[in-house]
Amino acid sequence: MTVAVVGVGYTDFRSATPDVTFKEQMFEAAVKAYTDAGVSPRKDIGSFITGAEDYWEGYSIFDEFVPDQLGATLRPVCTISGDGLQALMTGVMQVETGMFDIVAIEAHSKASDMLSFTGIVSHGLDPVYNRSMNVSPFFVAGLEMRKYLSETKTTREQCARVVVKNKKNALDNPLAAYPASMSVDEVMNSEMVSDPLSRRDLSPLADGAIVFVLASEKRAKELSDYPIWLKGLSWISETPWLESRNWSEATYAKLASKKAYKMAGIIDPKKQLDLVEVDDWFSYKELQHLEAIGICEKGQAGKLLEQGKFDRNGETPVNVSGGRLGAGNLLEASSLQSVLECVLQLRGHAGKRQIKNARTAAAQSWRGIPTATGSMLILSNEK
Template sequence: MTKDIAVIGIGTTGFRATTPDLSYRELTYEAAKKAYMDAGVEPKQIGAFVATSEDFCEGYSIADEYSPDQLGAVLKSIYTVPGDFIQSMASGVMMLKSGLYDIVAVQGLSKASNMITKPYLTDFALDPIYNRPLKEHSDYIAGMEMNRYLYETGTSREACAQVVVKNKRNAMTNPLAGHGCELTLDYVLDSPMVSYPLSELDISPYSDGAVVIVMATAETALSLSDKPIWVRGIGWISDTPGLETRDWAKAVYAQMAADMAYKMAGIRSPRSEIDFVEISDEFSYKELQHLEALRLCSPGEAGLLTLEGATEITGELPVNPSGGCLGVGSILECTGGQKILDVVLQLRGEAGKNQLQDVSTGLAMSWRGLPTTTGAVAILSN
């Protein structure tokens, strides 16, 4: 399994708080059409499709049965990963490396605005004996983790608030983002408390949207695209689902997924070999926790780097130049898709006002959200 794999097409609807004018099928169709046009392929040329969906989020049993029509995948090989987009991407990479197919498409979707009772759905992922009967809002889990992370690393709430300020500002110049705004540090710190020390503005809002990417083996990619983005490494890990036995201060899943991706990519010094990152920040502290888990800085250093401006678009290690989940929105199982999309745009030089200079390698990292400890990492180069 030594074949090189490249992303040759990307398509998205963009991301906004609500899409009353579009069904979830229409969102997928729009993203797929744009991705196929970008790749210069017809659906009939694609050998296999991977859909990303979770029945609880979609509101339909066996939701993937609704994927073939809008993807152009009728009577083709298609299956669903009920996880994150980067996990689906990993499945597509393995399909291509195995030699089964030359071209594979991967789809991710969020229609979060259809979900009236998201916290109750999250409760179904909790242990039915020990945790669910507590009947607490699921954000208390994030509050507990944030509290432990700040305590063990010496990170301040100000550093977490600066993540919010930075990412919301970045989103203002990203036309695909739906939650950009200009905030002050004090305004974020003074926002209503949800579960100490987690406040309302530490939590990313939800967005609707879809992403489709087209990947191909090297020979096919070079024949179809003059700007292939190479998948150098990919990794994914699930830690324990139990609240009682996990590490509350460290994102062990992110560290192990990154190590898997680094090994595949041949990366030995992440800080010097990776130019920028798009990482999961559903909660402000998660950006800092993930930066440290990815070995891009030492434990307790991420907050200091953020306060010093090192993670700004103009900094030495740009983090979430797209605006991240805090600025783009939390898009459920499609979160990793947004990360991949924006890494590809940066490496192509197509990120508009948020374009970074002289970048050749980017990292995308996703976390599946509460109450999981599941993460995935992909490393891409131009």
């Protein structure tokens, strides 16, 4: 591929933002991204894409609110009803067609405006067999966690260590909503949500917005002194049926990573990736995703975590940003938060959490329960 990130813009991520609307958040992030890229939305950008789900927004046909905030009035605008990484990949494909040299990508979260997050998630369940049970949708994560722990011999303590690590990493991320110094016992002794899933195993919701500017190779070299090249990408949706999926591993992540690695020429991800941002909507998912994308063998992630292999100074730094557990669950924008961290690291702009000599990074996403949809993106500061 010959597409690069040339501009990034973002707001802080906060547990609640009663003083601003989602439109103001989008505008703030967009202005920063266009300034970073040195482009005008009216003169330079050919297409605008947002990753959003009407259920989260509380509006039907949400993209009617997109043009004004992004400077996209009377321009091509589309909404991807998926996570931000899927929207970004749509932008890559648009640039690859040759029809657009520059494309803007946006995703955001105004989760604090929701009256019932679990009520919305429940609407994603099968209405006949699952939703009609009228229980918290987190039972899906509880069952999957139980199956994963049972089959791989991973422990609850190892999952709790994911929370401790990511919240600690978030202490050095000024954007993060939930940085904390926390003990394993504090995680394990928190309120049980769906055994063995405790309250602190869940990533807390947050508000925020992120905008990226993508450009073709020619324009990227003209616009940026440090373009970040998108080397490989893929997204996969496996079965939507809870009753027929593999509960012990993340098949979607395994399939998506294989395709992305092949496109990027990654043969040994453990050696070739300098950092990895994986989805940690729930603590056990970080371990499950690391195994699925080939960072370690199935059942080994928890042990390697205990050995410090995934710490910031470890062999493969994982979720240096703090992930969803530390930065906050930004809904469809969480995957762009992962990409943002990769871009900042590869630019050398990550501040206290900077990984030395980072050249290649991976961002992996999952759309959350009850889906089995995931994406994978490989980035590099080397063409």
